[in-house]
Amino acid sequence: MQQRFVKITGLALSAIYAAAIIWLYATEPRSFKEVATGAQVATGTYQVDQEKFNAALTLFRREQFRAARDEWQRADPAQGDPRTQFYIAYSFYREGWGRVYYDQALFKQGLEAVNRAIALSPGTLTIADENLQMHTAAELKAELEQGTEQNWGDLNPLKVLRTRK
Amino acid sequence: MSEKLVVANNRLKNQTLVTYVVLPFTFLTVSLLGGLRVSGDDHSFMFLPPGLVTLVLAVLLLLLFVRGGLIETRSLIASANPPLTNVAHVWLLLTLFFASAQAFNSVLPERGLLHWMFSFFFLWTLWNNQFSSFDARRLLRSLIVLFGTAFLLKHLLLASLYSTDGGWLKSLTSTLVSSLTLGALDTPHFAPSTGYISFFTLGLYLIALILIGVTQNNTLSTDISDFTDQSKESSVSKRG
Numbered sequence: 001m002q003q004r005f006v007k008i009t010g011l012a013l014s015a016i017y018a019a020a021i022i023w024l025y026a027t028e029p030r031s032f033k034e035v036a037t038g039a040q041v042a043t044g045t046y047q048v049d050q051e052k053f054n055a056a057l058t059l060f061r062r063e064q065f066r067a068a069r070d071e072w073q074r075a076d077p078a079q080g081d082p083r084t085q086f087y088i089a090y091s092f093y094r095e096g097w098g099r100v101y102y103d104q105a106l107f108k109q110g111l112e113a114v115n116r117a118i119a120l121s122p123g124t125l126t127i128a129d130e131n132l133q134m135h136t137a138a139e140l141k142a143e144l145e146q147g148t149e150q151n152w153g154d155l156n157p158l159k160v161l162r163t164r165k
Numbered sequence: 166m167s168e169k170l171v172v173a174n175n176r177l178k179n180q181t182l183v184t185y186v187v188l189p190f191t192f193l194t195v196s197l198l199g200g201l202r203v204s205g206d207d208h209s210f211m212f213l214p215p216g217l218v219t220l221v222l223a224v225l226l227l228l229l230f231v232r233g234g235l236i237e238t239r240s241l242i243a244s245a246n247p248p249l250t251n252v253a254h255v256w257l258l259l260t261l262f263f264a265s266a267q268a269f270n271s272v273l274p275e276r277g278l279l280h281w282m283f284s285f286f287f288l289w290t291l292w293n294n295q296f297s298s299f300d301a302r303r304l305l306r307s308l309i310v311l312f313g314t315a316f317l318l319k320h321l322l323l324a325s326l327y328s329t330d331g332g333w334l335k336s337l338t339s340t341l342v343s344s345l346t347l348g349a350l351d352t353p354h355f356a357p358s359t360g361y362i363s364f365f366t367l368g369l370y371l372i373a374l375i376l377i378g379v380t381q382n383n384t385l386s387t388d389i390s391d392f393t394d395q396s397k398e399s400s401v402s403k404r405g
Contacts, residue, residue, distance in 0.1 A: 002178070003178075004249065006181050007181070007249055007250065007253045009186070011185070011189075011253055011256060013186070014186075014190055014256065017190060018193055018260070021193060021196060021197045024212060028210075029210060030209035030210050030211075031209055
């Protein structure tokens with residue numbers, strides 16, 4: 001009976017350990033901090049650092065987009081919060097937007113961030129922020145996609161009259 | 166008589182603990198650490214899964230374990246054993262397989278011509294050993310030498326040759342070797358802790374193999390354990 005217990009315990013614990021190893025190799029954390037964050041995400045206890053998020057939002061409203069993104073990335077190191085990812089995408093959009101042309105590299109990064117936000121959100125992602133003109137991830141994605149596409153309409157001189165959202 | 170029974174029972178308990186708890190955990194730890202590298206630039210972790218060649222090497226090594234008598238497959242997995250025992254033994258062999266693959270992964274250079282040279286060296290040695298007469302003790306000694314040599318070559322010789330810190334002579338030699346071989350001998354630069362991790366990993370792996378050898382001498386058979394358990398219970402009831 002005792003041997004049976006040892007066998008079952010050994011099998012169960014080593015199976016959990018093996019699953020943890022597979023998870024480590026699949027997620028490839030780069031530091032112990034990332035391991036801890038990944039474990040929090042896996043166990044559903046992950047939370048965004050609200051203080052850093054608010055600091056980033058202040059920077060975003062002051063149009064300091066790079067600093068804001070940096071702060072948001074620190075607030076959400078696991079890139080697991082749809083709201084933060086939406087704001088990161090929005091900061092890429094605002095920084096990359098130009099009256100004459102759009103910065104393709106920034107728009108592409110924005111597209112990646114908004115896709116992450118959509119993937120993380122269970123339903124339609126809507127952000128109720130009166131300082132933004134686009135409130136859903138779908139709107140932002142469409143805007144970023146239009147910015148990365150190139151067509152004859154880009155040559156229209158009236159495009160300089162468009163406004164940033 | 167009862168003292169002998171107590172000793173036998175304790176031995177059996179320890180063997181059970183080693184076979185079903187210590188060994189799988191040790192092999193899994195080897196599987197975890199065997200692919201772990203620490204970047205020389207920013208000291209970040211890099212997890213390298215076992216390559217196809219390491220899996221082939223692990224298969225050859227497992228065959229060698231069976232041939233050398235380190236693993237008695239007939240007693241480990243048998244129709245006479247209870248299903249739980251068979252499942253636990255299959256799990257043990259599975260962890261041993263991945264630990265072997267990761268032990269090779271730990272001592273193989275990551276890319277380039279050296280990776281293939283080391284792989285060929287391992288393949289050749291293991292293939293030749295398939296046709297030699299081996300016992301468990303000789304096999305273990307041979308493995309210690311094999312892994313030890315590969316460890317010294319990779320983590321001392323090559324790491325020292327390609328390390329960024331060092332004098333101008335070292336820099337000149339590494340640049341000369343790299344230029345003459347058109348980069349074919351280049352290896353990624355890792356932090357010194359990678360060597361320590363590899364040393365610890367190989368040490369654990371070899372200790373676990375020695376433990377297998379020790380427990381294998383007294384092959385676990387559930388029939389015997391059941392018999393001992395029953396004998397102990399009857400002796401206790403007699404005493405009572």
